[in-house]
Amino acid sequence: MIRYLHANTASFFFFFVYLHIGKGLYYGSYKAPRVALWSIGVIIFLVMIITGFLAIPWIGKDLVEFIWGGYSVDNATLNRFFSLHYLLPFILAALVVMHFMALHEHGSNNPLGVTGNADRVYMHPYFIFKDMVSWFLFFLVLSLFLFYAPNAMGHADNYIPANPMQTPPSIVPEWYLLPFYAILRSIPDKLGGVVAMIGAILILLAMPVLDTSRIRGSAFRPLMKIAYWLFVVNFLILFWCGGQHVEEPFITLGQWSTGFYFAWFLILVPGIGIIENTLMDISSEK
Amino acid sequence: MGGHGYMGWWGNMGGPKQKGITTYALSPFEQKPFAGVSRAMIFNTSRRVSAQIPYIGVAFGIGYGIYTWATARHEYLLSKAGHAEAAGH
Numbered sequence: 001m002i003r004y005l006h007a008n009t010a011s012f013f014f015f016f017v018y019l020h021i022g023k024g025l026y027y028g029s030y031k032a033p034r035v036a037l038w039s040i041g042v043i044i045f046l047v048m049i050i051t052g053f054l055a056i057p058w059i060g061k062d063l064v065e066f067i068w069g070g071y072s073v074d075n076a077t078l079n080r081f082f083s084l085h086y087l088l089p090f091i092l093a094a095l096v097v098m099h100f101m102a103l104h105e106h107g108s109n110n111p112l113g114v115t116g117n118a119d120r121v122y123m124h125p126y127f128i129f130k131d132m133v134s135w136f137l138f139f140l141v142l143s144l145f146l147f148y149a150p151n152a153m154g155h156a157d158n159y160i161p162a163n164p165m166q167t168p169p170s171i172v173p174e175w176y177l178l179p180f181y182a183i184l185r186s187i188p189d190k191l192g193g194v195v196a197m198i199g200a201i202l203i204l205l206a207m208p209v210l211d212t213s214r215i216r217g218s219a220f221r222p223l224m225k226i227a228y229w230l231f232v233v234n235f236l237i238l239f240w241c242g243g244q245h246v247e248e249p250f251i252t253l254g255q256w257s258t259g260f261y262f263a264w265f266l267i268l269v270p271g272i273g274i275i276e277n278t279l280m281d282i283s284s285e286k
Numbered sequence: 287m288g289g290h291g292y293m294g295w296w297g298n299m300g301g302p303k304q305k306g307i308t309t310y311a312l313s314p315f316e317q318k319p320f321a322g323v324s325r326a327m328i329f330n331t332s333r334r335v336s337a338q339i340p341y342i343g344v345a346f347g348i349g350y351g352i353y354t355w356a357t358a359r360h361e362y363l364l365s366k367a368g369h370a371e372a373a374g375h
Contacts, residue, residue, distance in 0.1 A: 229341060229344070230344070230345040230348070232345065233346055236349060237349060237352060244360075249355075249359045249360060250356065250360065253356050
């Protein structure tokens with residue numbers, strides 16, 4: 001049960017983190033003055049991914065072979081990965097403290113994207129009790145998974161013990177790694193795939209620069225709303241492709257999705273901002 | 287530390303000092319914290335959610351189209367006809 005608790009809580013952790021990042025993207029929480037907060041958050045996400053990934057020696061093995069091209073991966077590698085899987089959470093905890101410190105510099109963002117500075121309430125009791133509703137709901141749902149469907153979010157292939165003599169015929173990472181796994185394997189070049197995968201996470205760091213709009217958040221930006229949901233759906237497609245066998249049409253679809261993923265950051269977000277600002281300038285001209 | 291932000295440091299709320307605030311409270315018997323909540327739960331929620339459908343629906347519509355296309359295509363490629371096509375016959 002403790003192992004199931006570990007695995008399922010990790011799944012929920014990632015689920016909430018994806019929602020949290022999605023919320024940050026939608027409401028423009030990355031914009032100045034909260035760039036430090038956002039950047040630390042992205043690093044936390046990266047370390048989380050690495051930590052989660054190290055828990056699955058089968059996938060790790062594949063990646064090491066990707067990078068080291070055929071060196072044998074044996075017990076020592078798995079041990080090393082496991083040690084890091086234990087060690088990195090402490091680094092994560094320290095990063096979370098830094099995330100809080102950065103948050104306390106400027107306070108939370110809100111859906112309207114304007115300052116809420118004039119009207120504040122204390123964390124305790126207002127937010128503590130409000131959050132407790134979510135905690136209890138979370139424990140309820142977690143218990144449902146834990147006691148009734150502990151393997152629902154895992155994959156049967158991950159119960160095959162690691163065998164240094166055999167590369168698994170198909171690998172399925174935990175669901176929360178799938179989009180980035182899809183990006184990894186959609187690049188035919190081995191090193192290029194790794195670079196694209198890490199780039200897909202680190203590109204979030206560029207959001208404060210890429211978002212050219214003068215308005216914080218998407219609540220009052222119809223074009224950005226449509227673009228945001230296109231990004232979400234594209235990410236869901238990457239989730240889906242990452243879990244499929246490496247066969248057509250998923251190879252081509254994964255490549256197009258990867259293309260759209262990067263195009264969203266590099267073309268759509270700055271482009272929509274420029275269009276909005278220009279329309280605003282034109283309409284405010286006499 | 288801090289000081290230049292909107293907020294004070296760790297629990298110090300900062301912000302402009304508020305003056306002249308009169309605080310009073312209704313008696314708990316007079317408060318109606320759940321006034322209209324059952325109506326709002328249905329009509330307010332549905333109105334606000336449906337206002338977002340044009341923005342969300344476009345993306346999910348396209349996504350669902352891609353999903354059904356890819357599933358059908360995958361199944362076709364695994365069929366005898368699909369194999370023949372892949373082999374160039």
